[in-house]
Amino acid sequence: MSRAPNGSSGPSGLEHPAFSSSFRSGSPLAEQVLAQDIAACSDDDFDPADDLLDPDQPHHFMYRRPSGVAYGAARPAFNPSGLEEPILTPLERKQSRDAERSLLRDNHVLPPKHANKSQSLPARMYRKMFSTKVPVEESGDETDEDEPLLSRDPDRDYGTQARRQRSAVEGEEDVDEQWEEAITSGRIRTTWQREVKTVLSYCGPLIVTFFLQYSINVAGIFAVGRIGTIELGAISLANMSQAISCLAPFQGLATSLDTLCAQAYGSGHKHLVGLQCQRMACFLLTLSVPVIILWLFGAEPILQRMVPNPESARLAGLYLRVMIFAIPGVILFECGKRFTQAQGLFQATTYVLLFAAPFNVFLTWLLVWKLEYGFVGAPMAVAITENILPVLLFCYVRFVNGRECWGGFSKRALTNWWVMIKLALPGMIMVEAEWLAFEILTLLASRFGSDYLAAQSVVSTIASISYQIPFPMSIAASTRVANLIGAGLVDAARVTGKVTFVIHCILGLLNFTLYSSLRFHLPLLFTDDETVISIVASILPVVAVMQVFDCTSAGAHGLLRGIGKQSIGGPVNLISYYAISLPISLSLAFGLGWKLQGLWAGVSVGLFLVTTIEYTYLLKTDWNTAAREAAARNAAG
Template sequence: MGTERSTGCPSRDTHRNAHRHSLSSSFRSSSPLAEQYLARDLADYSSSDDDVAVDDSGSEHHPRDASTHFMNRRPSGVAYGGTRPVLNPQIVDDPGLSPLERRQSRDAERSLLRDNHVLPPKRPERKRRHGLASRMYHRIFGTRPPAEEDVESRGPALVVQPPSETSPLLSGGQSTSHDDDDEVIDQQWEQAVAEGRIRTTWQRETKTLAQYSGPLVVTFFLQYSINVASIFAVGRIGKAELGAVSVANMSAAITCIAPFQGLATSLDTLCAQAYGSGHKHLVGIQFQRMTLFLFTLMVPIAVLWYFSTGILLLVIPEPDSARLAGLYLRVMIFSIPGIILFECGKRFTQAQGLFRATTYVLLVAAPFNALLLWLLVWRLELGFVGAPISVAVTDTLLPILLFLYVRFVDGRQCWGGFSRRALSNWWIMIRLALPGMIMVEAEWLAFEIMTLLSSRFGAEYLAAQSVVATLGSITYQIPFPVSIAASTRIANLIGAGLVDAARTAAKVAVFTLALVGILNLTLFSTLRFHLPLLFTDDPDVISLVARVLPVVAVMQVFDGLSAGAHGLLRGIGRQSIGGPANLFAYYAISLPLSLWMAFGLGWKLEGLWLGVTVGLVVVSIIEYVYLLITSWESAAREAESRNEAG
């Protein structure tokens, strides 16, 4: 998704592609403020080095245009981390595809054309057996549209002639046979879309959703595991320690992680636009600029964390938990530079289409964190303080590993070295970043405030809240990545004008997320006395968690459905309704209900989570009603208009 740019050489018939429907269309115009920001940088710092872009093969070409589009866009903005990934109304501007992704995209287009009988099959079709097992297999797993839409009723398929003995070996500077084939695919795609010959099936969309979301699920689990591992590690020390970790993570989230992630979301737009314009060194400058800005904010946060014990004693009625949480935050001061560098660094790599860089880094860092936790907490018998030391070391390791990836694997082309340019043009960057920070902070606070409220009931309730919140966040690492993948796929299909196909993909996504929610409901309900044992052996805490989990189990269904609604809205370019709907449900309905049921009715933790569940039900109803009444055809026309405008 995002503003489209060419992923091929501009010499390839750019004029004829100006009106081409592609499966990678834009769903919002670039931010005018971001465009103004980039224009100022170009005006102030344009040089001969910046005027020429270097592609992945090392050859030079001019900045990309919007002429040539490919099918599959990678989901963007992955690996937010933290305890509760949130809906952010800002959509990442696509930096373009890598050579591997371009090849995969072209292969996907060919596959769709073959399944719709526009291109001949990849291999000569053998006569199918008509046995029951064969028919059931093709009915369940086949990706082709139903037989009634076969080739006889839809026109002749294109026959691509293979080279013959008389075919010239050299084309005199003309396109190669591979380029000719790509041109043929382009022509057939345009014609097939215009004639309404492209259809999809639920089998194909299920396969695509799994391919898109699989790596994202792994990435989210890996990054979340860095924080959640400390809860597992110290939970068996005591209930005061278990509650303290929850309080410390809450404090770190709302005072540092959420604001820094919210501010860094501006790089999703700024770095991607700089990369897409062909001025790659500006990507590094944007990274330096945001990093320096966040480092200036680090000082007051470090002071706040250093003196956090006294503050927490005023708001947390459990003195032991407050003191331990303050100790945790003091140690975590050393993690702040790593948090800043990694949050900015992963935007630096993602703007270049290097989405796997973060996953590779986490594949190393997450197991290292688990091993270090065991070593410090249990082997060296440091106890509670071993947990924040491990997290701080791991948070420092993350940007180091990312730097090594950029230096020795890929991404170095956008680093032009340290520059004084990073010290200028801060004001527009701050204006662009503030809305993202406010949105992320507001949504994180809505969930983290439950930890603060639960502390009013006693140490065992605070420990139980820590367990319940961790379990809910673990299971959320599946619906949220799936929603990102669904939004990408639906955006691709809507951008191509394939509205019916987009609806099919949406139905598959909603069904998948509902199924995930039902599975989580079953898991939480049937194992409600066993799941707490993963965290603690305190009988009081286990009993409290077992009482709350049935409520959280019901919440899982609506948690998944609301995540799916967020993804569908992003996919059709109507994500602006999501933020207000969330904030209304959280602060106007969920939080008042939670307070009334927890304190007014005396339901305590059950009341807190029941209020959250009602809020999620309201969000789901608002967003799905909006999806039903909004015109998806209108979204497709808007995407087409933006493509035609370049």
Template sequence: MASPSSASRPITKGKQPVAAEFGGPFGSPLAQAVLARDLAECPDELDIDANDIEADGSESDESIPGPTLYRRPSGIAFGAIRPALSLGPAGADESPILSRFERARSREAERSLLRDNHILPPKHQPPHKPQGPIASLYKRLFSTKVRQRVTDEESPPRIVVEPSETTALLGEARGRSGAPAPHEHEHLNEQWEAAVAAGQIKTTWQREAKTIATYSRSLVLTFLLQYSLNATSIFAVGRLGTRELGAVSLATMTASITCYAPVQGLVTSLDTLCAQAYGSGHKQLVGLQLQRMIYFLMVYFIFVIVVWLNAEWILATWIDPVSAALAGIYLRTLMLGVPAYMCFEAGKRFVQAQGIFHATTYVLLIAAPTNVFVNWLFVWHLGWGFRGAPLAVALTQNMLPWLLLLYVWKVDGSQAWGGFRRAAFKNWGPMIRLALPGMVMVVAEWFAFEILTLACGRIGVATLAAQSVLMTVTAITFQIPFPVSIAGSTRIANLIGANLVDAAKTSAKVTVAGGVLVGLFNATMLFSFRYQIPRLFTPDPEVIEIVATVMPVVAGMQLFDGMAAVSHGLLRGIGRQEFGGYANLIIYYVVALPISFGLGFGVGWGLKGLWFGVTVGLGLVALVEYLFVWLSDWDLIVKDAERRNRSG
């Protein structure tokens, strides 16, 4: 799972932000070398004047110094079955660039915290009247304000700002449209810095719960929409027969291991390179990096063609020839959409580096319903059957980059393009060195789960079909705790960047609680509807019975899955995702998979044993990562973030 680890305090130099995220792209000397080399090769074409940056509204008056608390979680870096935990800077999935709107949100977040800590007066003075027991209980449960100190010695410091020539004579001066005047930003900075230095900024679990819930809600929609592109074909094919359902599971597994996972791992290098180019003020270099990656992916597509054209006889060595033949048909048809998929994955990083986070959501709001309609049209209405499902997926995948291109052309993002360049065919080495670690991490974790599907092919056709149902269901439920983990990591990184250690710890506890609650919700739903869920995929009674029998184990896994997703987020938030990457690899391959195969084949538990091993592995992952976070020196983490920001 590639993910953010930002320490969100940009440092500005003139009009161009040059600061880095903690563990993010600006901490990558390799990315800085790429930027320097590109500028040396074409300095005249790519030189961006500071006035141009101000003209498009991306910076302007936002160069006012001071802390920046608010950061938007990205939520568009993935969209696959189970995003992997990335390693190091190649996996940073957030741009350090803040738009004008996000800077305004940052200021408002700071004011709100100062009000809740009784350092600024409340926005609206409440009437002084006695509260009833219900109102008092409501305030205690949902109020975001920190309990006020009773002793004068512990009262928060009041920052007295000396009047100057710009100070308003009659109340607070406001800018146009009610915006704060420039001197108010300066006073806010003074109050904020003094309060942070004095350790007076605290937060409450109510505030953190509200913030994380706000961050998560749009991310859940984005992930569910993108995963629906793959899940819809499984729903459509499952009604055709048990063998077809198992074949589409095998084909999806092969596509994930040989194409989808490697591509998502390779494009993580753009999270570093594009953000580096945009953050330096040379926006058109973002388009240059995009072109390099697309050309490189087209070279990788040759490997995909060779494997998928021969997938039938490769799979036939593991499973029955009929299922292997159907899977080969699926892959050969799906191949029509692979180039577009590669362009879309790279294009997501292109808009993300510019701080354009909603573009993918808008694209998916159009593509996902279209995908459902096309699946119905091809598979059932036109009677194309099994061949219609991959054709519908390929058609939808070809829509995605064109819709994204339309957004960039007509709405926002074209300022970073700069046209096609011959330089895109040169200087691939650093890009590849950044991309390969990300690919290895994604493929390794992905394969640990997909290998269960391959193992099920040796048990039987019905078991393979049941595995397809279970993998699809768990992939859908995973789209809820994973956005919570992204929101939590973003919030924790923000608070660390603002030197608020206690507040970051409070946010971490709230995130853990959120992961547990989501896991319990998913577990309850799967256990309660263990007989109804498989009927959505297939009418075969044998498959339904197998799924219902294994579902209690899968339901128990949901709790550990939610906790592991959140523990990944905590590691990303404190910038220690390297530990999580290695812990995942060791536990999956040394502990979880051996237990799965031992119980599934050695003891004879079958599919239930395969899933029990994965459940044990996820529980160990969560335990080890929580212990690491608990024992980490958070004060040292804050100092590391400050040092890296200053060195940006």
């Protein structure tokens, strides 16, 4: 929750009223980094955000932008840090007011926008089923002729220009007062209809963004699958190696920017957002040197020792050598995303991907099939696209929005690394561990031969594609729960929790149905090899069961993050995967000879345990305590 600004010491010991609470109440390591950077700034560098200057800004908001970073590899992971947000922009503050008004109308504290007119029977039935309004008997209101709100003529000025003008003049102070009174008296309730509508509206843009970025790697798998079975397995092996040795550690380290950039923006020294991104980019580019050496000289020999099929290892090594050219683009885009998102410009990434993702599909077709480069055309297309992404993002910042946080290149980007590294390491370890738990399945599948490796490529890709819906939905749910908890609406947050559980159950059952009924058809999207199709069809029923728990566990992750208990999810996941799931997978796959079915059965058991443990924790947890902790953070901030 963004919090009201309070005074804090400036770089020269002066009081800057625009220092945000997020700057002072965040990670101590982040504060240390920013304090050192601010000490090197002059007062002329201070440029507070416009919305920090509003002395009447409320202490909480009913709108917080749904924050999520689209990952380009198989399985996205939650940011292990909390929901750290920069100060809301004026547009977002307006959205917060609108959300408050909607809840006040739903609870009959404010009159409706439009007069209630006579409706047909179907319209009344539809309204009764899907209306977001709290029933009068549940809202806590009692008809009282002395109460001005309820004695008002229901047809007076609704939707008229006079009403809108009066709202513009009285609205802000009126809403603040009535909101605080309604919160204090416990009159605010919500309905499942309202929460479904809100969660779905939050998650829509996230789903689009996640699908677009994930499509950059998936396009190559679709194209290469038609070349041959060995090539299909090799690209899966290469993606596994790329994820473990580059994407996971780099994206994990970059999660520290979610805190550093947000707090730099809130500090009033906006140019420090650019400095933090420069510093992380320089650090990651330095780390890329050993990765490049590994991919250039060591990847193929290592894979040949680990994979029975030497041709699969050779092609995977070739893929990685080409992907060396993508590393700078990956690093700059990861840092660039945080640069724009710290300013609230979440649409920038989506706009860039709306161009880049279709271009990547065309480029993949052009290089793999039209120009007949074959297998090597797939990594060439990805490498070109990955380098185009930061260029497009730069153009957005330069010509559209976001330039105010760029103070130019600075030698200070080469200093103050150690504290940043200490802040970034936990994120790297968590993301690496989560990705490794799933990517290791590809390495184990290679022990069964090229056909099984190709089948694993198909199955893991299908599972990852379907995960791009429940994961963004869980981010939307965590945002909504955090909003309600921060506003002290614990009962409403519980309603959101129930809605989240039901939505993710429905998604899981939908995936279960699709996987089971289309198990002979889905493989045809990737390959026409009969052996691979048969293997995939035999595995998909097991993966269908896994989907139920995969979706529901994603919902649990989101709820834990929303109530500020994200520290529970990481250990539960890692213990379930490494201590329980992986041993079961190995025993079933190699001990009982179940092969891929055994590998995925173990994953299903692990996700079942994660789901059970996390939802049990959510049921046993006192959400009122979470609300008090959020209130304490707001008061401290």
